[in-house]
Structures are given as structure tokens and as C-alpha cells.
Amino acid sequence: MRQTAKDRYTILYVDDEQSNLRIFKNTFRRDFNILLASDPHAAVEILKSNRVDLLITDQMMPDMSGVELLKEIKDLYPDVPPSRVMLSGYAQPDDINLAFEEYKLYKFLSKPWEEKVLKSLIIEAIESANG
Incomplete structure (x- = not known):
């Protein structure tokens, strides 16, 4: 049985590069x-x-980093979304550690990503948050 759009998980992908947004959407x-x-x-x-x-979310973006976005989301919506992942080609270990400790970061994955690896991570992150 095929899932309807209503039955599928919803992912919000944040990246300042349009090509990354397009590739992510076309892939998933x-x-x-x-x-x-x-x-x-x-x-x-x-x-x-x-x-x-x-x-x-990506980490390196103008105006606000991915870690700063996670902090803002935690402050505004502590439990939404229940799981958070960061994809980035660049990251400071201290920033990423802070995100894990304080802002509900589930996993950090380096760019470029592989479709199978990222899809498995997406499912794992959502299922772990849903108990």
C-alpha cells in the first residue's frame, strides 16, 4: 500500500544554498x-x-548558524520538532558539542551526504524521537 502525503513524515530542511535545497527535495x-x-x-x-x-539544518549560513537556529527553536518551541540533524561541510567541534548537549541535536553528518545513509539517519532520528 502506498503512503499518502498525509501519512508521511514531514522534514524541514534549512540551507542557504538553493542547489542543496533542490537536490535534497528531489532526492527525498x-x-x-x-x-x-x-x-x-x-x-x-x-x-x-x-x-x-x-x-x-546546515551549519554555515549568513545571519545565523545552524547551532544558533537550534537554540532559537529550543527557546521558542522546546519540543518541536522532536528530532534535529545537522548537515554541514564545516563545523567547529565546540559548537556541535553545544548543540548536542543543549539544543537536541540528534546527529551531525558531514556534506556531501549519501542518499542511503541520510535516509536511514532520517528514519532513525524520527523513530527515536517518537519512542
Whole structure:
């Protein structure tokens, strides 16, 4: 039986590079409902009005880093989404450790990612958050 869009998990992917957003959506749109934000402020707005099962964010973005986005989300919506993943080609270990300790980061994955690895991680992160 094929899942309807209503039955699928919803992922919010945040990245300032349009090509990364497009590749992510094209790769996973058959498996998940995909919401995209090209900046952290747009991501916060999307969370106001959408149920999201997993947030995936880049770390290096103008105006606000991925870790700063996770802090803002924790402050505004402590339990939404229940699981958070960071994809990045660049990260300071101290920032990432802080995100794990304080802002509910589930996993950090380096770019470039592989489809099978990322898909497994997405499912694992959502299922672990849902108990």
C-alpha cells in the first residue's frame, strides 16, 4: 500500500544554498513531505504553522548558524520538532558539542551526504524521537 502525503513524515530542511535545497527535495520527495527554508528566519516561520517531524539544518549560513537556529527553536518551541540533524561541510567541534548537549541535536553528518545513509539517519532520528 502506498503512503499518502498525509501519512508521511514531514522534514524541514534549512540551507542557504538553493542547489542543496533542490537536490535534497528531489532526492527525498517520494519518501517524505519536504518543507524547505533558505534561511533560518524562514525556518522559524515554517515551524509556527506546520507539524514537522525532523529538522535538518546546515551549519554555515549568513545571519545565523545552524547551532544558533537550534537554540532559537529550543527557546521558542522546546519540543518541536522532536528530532534535529545537522548537515554541514564545516563545523567547529565546540559548537556541535553545544548543540548536542543543549539544543537536541540528534546527529551531525558531514556534506556531501549519501542518499542511503541520510535516509536511514532520517528514519532513525524520527523513530527515536517518537519512542
